[in-house]
Amino acid sequence: MSDVIRVSEIFGPTIQGEGALIGVPTVFVRTGGCDYRCVWCDSLHAVDSEYRHTWAPMRAGAVMDEVRRLSGGVPLTVTLSGGNPAIQPLGDLIALGRAEGYGFAMETQGSVARDWFSQLDMLVLSPKPPSSGMQTDWTLLQDCIDAAAGVRTVLKIVVFDEADFAYARDVAARHPGLPVYLQPGNHTPPPPEDDTATVDQDGIDARMRWLVDRVIAGRWHGATVLPQLHVMLWGNKRGV
């Protein structure tokens, strides 16, 4: 009997809206609970323990049943997100899915390493920049990279301002072998109980253009700059 996974939501298929798999059809499995409290968190409903009552305890088989139902049994990439999915027992889910041809990409800040990272198809590490209010533990981040040896591992860093940009350059310099994806921050994240709240897309777009200019001016030709495409297309709406 596998361990219980706390699940905030399972939705899709839709396209991945950001990072290395942007545009790829995927089902999201968003787990509940996080060891971080980023001030601009856009998924507080899966982070704040105030919403714990909305997180369903599910075993791996039940999660996979739902993924299979949503995808019509046609294998695709499953995105494990949160909260911090690394604090959940996801090894059995990955094993079950892979046996049926599903792939697994996981998004985590890199604060908790697990041996089952080695079974992923992609590990997206999103260490949090100064604007988040969080501190990066570089040893734990390295532990995550080591746990995913042989797995395609990339860095995705949210950038709000110059300090965040400098942080991103520092992270990249510490890990020259990892591809870097930069993403403009959303200063109008949805309140946990209102996903119809308005997004300041003009402001986000302006930050995206600034970030492109900043990367180009710095001749950082190895970085990839991408927006949150799902926010551009659907705003803060959930489940798309």
Next chain:
Amino acid sequence: MSDVIRVSEIFGPTIQGEGALIGVPTVFVRTGGCDYRCVWCDSLHAVDSEYRHTWAPMRAGAVMDEVRRLSGGVPLTVTLSGGNPAIQPLGDLIALGRAEGYGFAMETQGSVARDWFSQLDMLVLSPKPPSSGMQTDWTLLQDCIDAAAGVRTVLKIVVFDEADFAYARDVAARHPGLPVYLQPGNHTPPPPEDDTATVDQDGIDARMRWLVDRVIAGRWHGATVLPQLHVMLWGNKRGV
């Protein structure tokens, strides 16, 4: 002495706005002249012979000088676009650039194959769907794929409607080994002499959402769906 290349414009660095390299810093070398006349062409200034007087005859060394100047001598990916760049003599340019560490991605409809395709880092084949008014010569498309043996080759297909979508599925079925990128068409392309003309971004976004829905409904989980990000961020403006 290398052959003369007809150059419509060289600009950047900016980010690639579409397809497999979306978000990647790049300098564009847009050549003048095309064997196609797509009814919705968004680069008529580099296609229609009426604008031939704006195309500069340049040798490979001069093009590379400009690429080097724009990029500050820091190697990056050069995107060869058009018009149809395959009708230009680009082998020497690619050889010069690669010797300095630059990479080359080329975008072409796949109607003309050249032996120098084998020296590219990426070949993006964009066969044109029914809405373009053009006909695909499948033998020539295969010739292009064969010429790029060993090179990362992907398909990028613009989709306006159901007929285009069916065409895209047909192309993918003919070439199951090639990754497929789908892109919603822009029904408000810029007039060749006015890049400040307004784009119907709401209409394009609606088509993007329709295309995502269509791919998901068809369980086409291997396709990647991406918009023209540069149009979302900068409209029809050139040089960004």
